[in-house]
Amino acid sequence: MSAEPTAPAIEARGLRRVYRTKPVDVVALDGVDLDVAAGEFFGLLGPNGAGKTTLIKILTTLLAPSGGSARIFGFDVERETKRIRRIMNMVAGGEQSGYGILTVREQLWMFSQFYGLPGGEGWRRVDELIDAVGLGEQRVQRVGTLSTGQRQKMNFARGLLNDPWILFLDEPTLGLDVGAARSVRELVLSWQESVAGRTVLLTTHYMAEADELCERIAIVDHGRILAIGTPAELKRRVQRESVFRLELDRLDGGATALARLPGVVSAVPAATDGQAGAGATPRQTVVLSLVLHDDAALGGVVAALDPLGAHIVALQKSEPSLEDVFVELVGRGFGDDEPTEEPPISDGRGPGAAAVPGATNGAGPGRAAGADVGPHELGEPDPEELLT
């Protein structure tokens, strides 16, 4: 055994993956360096085609890297695949695995056998997990009749059958409604926190999900890690000024009166619900987006309001979002990404993961706050569904 007892959960060095395609090869991963500590909840954030799924496939031993190396708890992903498979599991969003003819309980038991659980213990474990994920009422319901949310809960239970030390979640809430997505996130968190050392690698393109769940995040695009850090560290990267949302009962001199004050960078009508950019609300108040050089300038603004006949209704400091971080790093928003499946076309630049100043390679200081489904091309029935 080559693994060390103190090995990090994930250790990747210069990881590279090239798909041989015509007319040009496609570089899906372009020199990825990554360290994830045992017990960490780590997120990979990036648009479709960024290389997230390729990275997960390499780490789960399903895909061989074209260059570089990767280890899971010290085990090499190319040479020690069986050992890695004994301690990891994976769940993907939109997963349709298994057989619709089986009940939830039977399906999970079948998968428990693939992890070597004795028959009786497998049934017990399945029942425990069914209750834990809240599928008690669907226990003997056929898999083919489950809703998308129920199906994903079942998939999550499947991912926990072998008590993995590391769980790979590839867009686990893809296609789920708000309630089901929240439920899955809560399950993941409670599972991860119940035993020290359990590690989660989550890929998502939902900013809020990454922000809520992950202790550290790597922002990925075009096969490269652009930045790594805690959500707070990443946000600080783009927060050079203080931004406030100021709601006033009236403002006689207009926003320009405030914009002229010392320490104020800008004061503009803010977007409000249903009236974007208008700066007015249904309550007949005035909402401004106030950008200051620093927080100290706020005192001068507050003092200047009374002479302007204005009174504060609400004042809120605005935090930059992870999307702001992504825009800063990539130069475009998530919504502007190329609508391609992995693998993406590389821009040919070399590796260059730029760690956020202050970010650590080990576990971060604490929590801050899919798989694509192709069409059934042939349109034929699955014989397992029909004939068995």
Next chain:
Amino acid sequence: MTATSIRPRSGGRPARDPFIGRPTASPQAAAEWTRRQVVMANLRSVRGRAYPRVTGLFREKSWLLFEILLPFLTTSAFVFVYRALQAPPEYIGFVVVGGAMSAFWLNVVWMMAAQLYWEKDQGNLELYFAAPMDVMSVLFGMALGGMVMSSSRAIAVLVVATLVYGVTFAVDQWLLLGLVFLLTLAALYGLGMILSSLFLMWGREAWHMTQLLVEPVYFVSGLNFPVARLGMLGALAVATIPLAVGLDAIRQLCFVGTDVSLLPPGVEALILAIMAVVFTLAARASLRILERRARIEGRLTARWR
């Protein structure tokens, strides 16, 4: 935090927490399996993969009807032809045995050869490759489940057709008959295991390839007539297709005294045994190649590629 510090946080009875199944001291300890654990995991995987097929046998009873009725109708057509031609009575038996054995070949091409392709399409294949067991266990499980499923259908066809058409069996080597039957299944499903990997490697037209395999094999196997009547072609079929060898041997053993056979049943049993071993080894090799290609090319296990 280091892996050496990993312990259940609660410190109480971890099994009470549904998210704690079998606590292990560290990932490194959990990754080390004894030889017995490996063997047992593979055996359990065989059982696990056979489960949906055996369960489905009792769950979708409507299919049982079709699987009995359709082969019975096909068999009946040949029975009436042979009767019209006043063929020897054992020919009726040949057709009935052939009709029963067709269940296995249908199962092999539809639910073995094409199965990995469909598993890939459903997203199961990735999970199989990502699990710690040998993927051969999955193929063995599919084969085992298929044998159970098809046996029930074959027996049903055999019983119904025998009763309806009054077939009289004359068996004096029951042991050899049982052995030949089992060897036929082993060789057939071994071939199915090879085909499952090849279908996946060759591409997306599993549906058409499956259809392509059914009727030609029926013909050269002599499903509805003694394969010896094919002459040289029959001999070639015997050399390559387990169904042809098995059927020829089973017919000889079920209807003692028949003079339309290719080789003595003992020799055919030996051929079947060799086929079973060779096909199983070849299936293992092709699966290894498949897995290697899947990891290198990154497209064989993923359904969206």
